[in-house]
Amino acid sequence: MLLVALGGGAYALMNRTACGEHPALRVVAAPEIGPALVRIARQYTKDGGCAAISVRTKSSADTADQLGLRKDVADVWVPDASVWTDLALAQGADRTLLGQGTSIAHSPVIMAVTQETATKLALHPGEPSWTLLIPTSATKRRLPRAFTTLPTPSRYASGLAALNVLNAVVADRPDMLKIVQGVTANLKRAIVPSEEALFGLVDQPAGGADPVIVASEQAVWRHNDARPDHRAIGLYPKEGAIALDYPYVPMTKDPVRRRAAEEFLRTVTSPEGRTLLQAVGFRDPGGKAGSAMDERHGVRTAPPRDIPAPDTRTTLRALLSMRLLLADTRALLLLDISGSMAERIPGMTQTRMQATAGFAEAGIRSLPKGSDVGLWVFSTNLDGDKDYKEVVPVGPLRERGPQVVRELRRLPGSTRGDTGLYDSVLAAFRSASKHQVKDMLSSVIVFTDGRNDDPSGISRARLVSTLRREFKPAQPVTITLIGYGDGIDARELRQIAQVTNGVAMVASTFDQAQQLFLQVIANRVCVDRGRCASQG
Missing domain, CATH: 3.40.190.10 (Periplasmic binding protein-like II)
Structure with a gap:
């Protein structure tokens, strides 16, 4: 007591x-x-x-x-x-x-459609499936004019949950897994920036179209409570759902x-x-x-089967990947202008430098409108005792793009010196890290035709250890290296790239080098890590 x-x-x-x-x-x-x-x-x-x-x-x-x-x-x-x-x-x-x-x-993450689309789906037997989000022939038969939309997975947990569910649902189906990876790689076409824009597709669908949106159950409930005249009908996939x-x-x-x-x-x-x-x-x-x-709100009382969310590390890694994938590009091009770049390419009239400048220009023109771009070059003792030189500072594509193109066209007459790769990569990495912009993916894209041969610069071990120490996973600057020619040390490039979650790729022909460069510019982030690793 x-x-x-x-x-x-x-x-x-x-x-x-x-x-x-x-x-x-x-x-x-x-x-x-x-x-x-x-x-x-x-x-x-x-x-x-x-x-x-x-x-x-x-x-x-x-x-x-x-x-x-x-x-x-x-x-x-x-x-x-x-x-x-x-x-x-x-x-x-x-x-x-x-x-x-x-x-x-x-609040489980589910799918939702218009009343008209729900009526069309009711004509086909069986429960809804998450595979409705995948553009397969079966989906097209059920809804010929269907299109999938979800809130951006880098800002909305419901969008991220949908991608986690898709990966779980098709984990044992290699044919479907490839399609899901393709959908993920081209995700910008299927996302909207806000819930208002998401449900706007249900409020005013384009004539005859069948929007299939991904949202939390509570978001569907809330929309229908506010807009009973434009109800969204919740679809509960047979596989279950991940809940917020x-x-x-x-x-x-x-x-x-x-x-x-x-x-x-x-x-x-x-x-x-x-x-x-x-x-x-x-x-x-x-x-x-x-x-x-209740049904008036387009939802049901019975909960869907629970699909456990992936473990913490997996979910966080997926979120960080989405942030990288969906971010606008902030690309710093670091191009080799050493003396060997003046050599002619076998079977072609162009020198290595002329061809490199040409496909770099094509890459610049293919960048999305919201991108930033800049240009550095490197050889040895290019700017005093520095092996590198900033030619065009990184900035908005609309301003810097034309400047970069002009400077690229001048490079064929500038080749000289040896390959001061290590000092140049570190300097470019530090510059990109220092000048990061919120919600943009910073990357350094390197093209070289030789291995580092500047004995007065830093060693490979020091470069790798410095990059490892200074790389910030939450604010990453990735380094992607493309090598061409017999003088390339593929192991050297891989060691540098791996520290920053980047990729090293070696081309055996100049046509392949061009394809790799344009692929890097277009994709920016490697979603399929296994495939990227094989490119090294």
Whole structure:
């Protein structure tokens, strides 16, 4: 009895201390769950909670980026999925501050179509499948004018979940796996930047078209609640679904606010709190829906079969890959102008330098409009005692593209010296790392016809160790090297590329060198790592 009395007295004293200070608890939440948390905060205050709770909404991806910069964002974070906490940590967030979250809601990621498309699908027997997203002949027979759209996987966890599900569904089907990899490599054609744009396809479909969108169940519910005259019909794939888990993550070291965060969590997970979340289209962490999850909202009460999300490392790696794949290009071309580049190509009238300048120009013209580009050259003692020289600084394609093209056309008359590869690669890498731009993929694309032969420069071991130390996985600068000719050391190029998750490719003919260069410019990121490794 004494212990109980002392324990109760200590809790009461602790609670009075917190209430005496009336701590301000700042909550930042994913936009779709924020309004429900506001209502729960009002209930918390009504029930006698002592903290002053303020809730604001912000994109989970943007919050993760801010935490990676160690900004003071809030005392509690509720993103739509746990992958964003992993991303924040990978980008440098304080590990002592960002702890394990507690899931407060679930929302499976499903597909949705217009009522007209749902009627067409009903004419075919069988349940919907995730393979509906894959442009196969079977899909075309069912929906000849279907097209798939999903929110950008680098900013929306629902888009990333769809790609993870597709990979899981076709894992045992090599024929389908190749198609999925092709879809992933060309993903920009199938994404939209926001949920508004996503559901706009359902609101106003092009004449006769059948849009198939990917969204969370709660997003479908929310759209139909606001636009009952343009309902989206949720499709529940027979394979199941990955659910967004909405972790409640305390992010304060202050003991008073920490207790307030724990107290608010108890209100959020109470029967009253869960009822408020279910009332706006969320399921509880066990998958149970409320009475609002109904056909009128285009969804169903029964949960889909649960497909476990991939492990943390796999999901984070997929997210980082998507960020690279979907980012605009910021390409620094580093071209060899050593004396051997003046040699004629067998069977051709052009020199190596003339042909290189020609396909580099074609590559520049093929870059997407949002790209940045710049040009460096290298040999030995090119700029004083430096083996490299900046010819055109990296900048917007519309401004720098014409400058790069002009300078490329002058290069055939500039060949001289030996191959100062190591110093030049390091300098270009450091420059690209220093001048990175948010939401752009920085890469150094190197073309050379020989191995490093500058004895006064750094060694290969020092170059590799320096790149390994300075490479930042969350803000990567990839180095891709293309080599041509008998003087190439393929092992040398591979060692340099691998440190930055880049690729080294050696061409046996100049036609092949041109194809490789244009492929690198077009794809920027190698989605199929096994295939890229074989190109080394």
